[in-house]
Amino acid sequence: MGPFRSTADPDERGDPDLDKLLVLVARGDREAFEAVYDRLAGPVYGLIRKVLRDPAQSEEVAQEVLLEVWRTAARFDPGRGSAAAWALTIAHRRAIDRVRSETAAAERELRSASAQIPVDEVAESVEASLEAEQVRRCLEGLTELQRESITLAYYGGYSYPQVAALLETALGTIKTRIRDGLTRLRDCLGVSW
Amino acid sequence: MRGRRELHALAGAYALDALDGAERERFERHLRRCPACERELRGFAATAAALAMVATAEPPPGLKQRVLTATAVTRQSPPEVAERRVARPAARSAPRSPWVPRIALAVGAAGLAAAAALGVVEVATQHRLDSALAHNQQIAAVLAAPDARLATAPTTAGGTAVVVVSRAQEQLVFTSSGLPPLPAQQVYELWLLGPGTARPAGLLPLPSGGKTAPVLASGVQADDKVGVTVEPAGGTSSPTTTPIVVMTLPV
Numbered sequence: 001m002g003p004f005r006s007t008a009d010p011d012e013r014g015d016p017d018l019d020k021l022l023v024l025v026a027r028g029d030r031e032a033f034e035a036v037y038d039r040l041a042g043p044v045y046g047l048i049r050k051v052l053r054d055p056a057q058s059e060e061v062a063q064e065v066l067l068e069v070w071r072t073a074a075r076f077d078p079g080r081g082s083a084a085a086w087a088l089t090i091a092h093r094r095a096i097d098r099v100r101s102e103t104a105a106a107e108r109e110l111r112s113a114s115a116q117i118p119v120d121e122v123a124e125s126v127e128a129s130l131e132a133e134q135v136r137r138c139l140e141g142l143t144e145l146q147r148e149s150i151t152l153a154y155y156g157g158y159s160y161p162q163v164a165a166l167l168e169t170a171l172g173t174i175k176t177r178i179r180d181g182l183t184r185l186r187d188c189l190g191v192s193w
Numbered sequence: 194m195r196g197r198r199e200l201h202a203l204a205g206a207y208a209l210d211a212l213d214g215a216e217r218e219r220f221e222r223h224l225r226r227c228p229a230c231e232r233e234l235r236g237f238a239a240t241a242a243a244l245a246m247v248a249t250a251e252p253p254p255g256l257k258q259r260v261l262t263a264t265a266v267t268r269q270s271p272p273e274v275a276e277r278r279v280a281r282p283a284a285r286s287a288p289r290s291p292w293v294p295r296i297a298l299a300v301g302a303a304g305l306a307a308a309a310a311l312g313v314v315e316v317a318t319q320h321r322l323d324s325a326l327a328h329n330q331q332i333a334a335v336l337a338a339p340d341a342r343l344a345t346a347p348t349t350a351g352g353t354a355v356v357v358v359s360r361a362q363e364q365l366v367f368t369s370s371g372l373p374p375l376p377a378q379q380v381y382e383l384w385l386l387g388p389g390t391a392r393p394a395g396l397l398p399l400p401s402g403g404k405t406a407p408v409l410a411s412g413v414q415a416d417d418k419v420g421v422t423v424e425p426a427g428g429t430s431s432p433t434t435t436p437i438v439v440m441t442l443p444v
Binding site: 037043046057081135136153158179 | 202203204205206208209210211212213235236237238239240241242243244245246247248249250251252253256257259260261263264265267268269270271272273378425426427
């Protein structure tokens with residue numbers, strides 16, 4: 001299962017079942033929600049932990065996000081993307097909200113020196129699935145600046161001005177590298193949207 | 194005023210949540226009038242989701258039960274019927290904490306439990322029972338169960354624990370008043386204590402007006418007691434401190 005619809009491998013397409021389950025959840029179906037939980041908890045928790053690092057904080061935010069999926073399921077519109085993309089967008093937002101909150105900001109100052117995220121680390125916690133392999137390969141296909149900008153922003157939780165400062169590169173350059181890199185990544189992954 | 198082209202260029206950073214306040218708002222205003230940007234963002238959101246999938250990790254064991262329990266006391270938002278938003282509506286339009294509805298609920302249901310404790314049950318609480326029903330059927334079902342029994346007990350930390358249990362439904366509702374606030378890194382955790390076992394039964398929400406919102410615990414067994422401990426934020430799968438209260442459930 002996956003959040004993106006890969007044209008490369010029909011078995012690895014997005015998860016239409018998950019989309020349907022979420023529609024049931026919107027009607028208050030708690031059994032459907034349990035199935036949604038089983039599919040999304042791993043990616044949601046993993047992404048949040050990737051950004052926040054701290055396990056206790058990550059669990060707290062993951063709990064809020066999964067409950068938000070329950071609470072706001074009626075806002076999910078299958079016509080505008082997959083259920084996984086919708087939920088993971090919420091998860092990333094909430095993780096970033098936490099990162100940008102003041103207390104977390106102070107802690108982050110301390111470890112900004114270790115901000116570099118090597119490509120090797122990206123798939124540390126997932127079995128070598130086709131999808132992970134494909135994402136890694138596509139990341140490797142980006143220029144170094146594109147890749148660093150995207151991973152620092154997405155996994156590192158840095159704003160693009162912070163990314164620019166970390167990479168000692170002009171703001172405008174980072175802005176365009178992120179966009180160009182995402183476009184290239186999107187085309188490489190063959191996501192449909 | 195910067196040009197459209199420059200705003201367009203922010204789409205990537207926006208998709209990665211890498212814009213700060215003012216710039217994000219500017220981009221979102223632009224987005225509402227830019228179908229091409231919305232299309233582009235959809236592709237970027239799917240791409241970002243692929244990056245997220247790669248980070249998949251095993252969630253902590255207690256999380257599932259806590260989330261599923263919380264759904265029982267969390268009212269769902271209705272669908273948006275008027276004025277559909279253009280981009281990523283749920284993520285952007287839900288700044289409220291998911292705990293807010295539960296805290297709002299505390300006033301109704303905790304008030305109800307307190308009224309029951311004072312013996313002012315039947316007629317006086319019917320109105321409040323109705324509103325509790327409207328907010329949350331499961332909690333109200335326990336409170337209104339024909340076999341519902343109430344117990345209160347002081348805790349060693351101060352304040353009072355309140356439990357309403359329905360044996361027939363094998364469920365209980367726990368609320369409290371006057372528990373001392375905890376530092377941010379700690380929570381009160383509720384337990385069902387059977388012979389030689391302790392089953393996590395949810396985390397107490399932050400108190401509002403001195404009271405904690407009701408927590409629903411399911412799967413209550415005949416010889417269970419209910420207890421509360423202080424645990425690190427996020428809770429644990431088994432108690433790590435001495436309970437501040439252990440209550441025998443009324444029969």
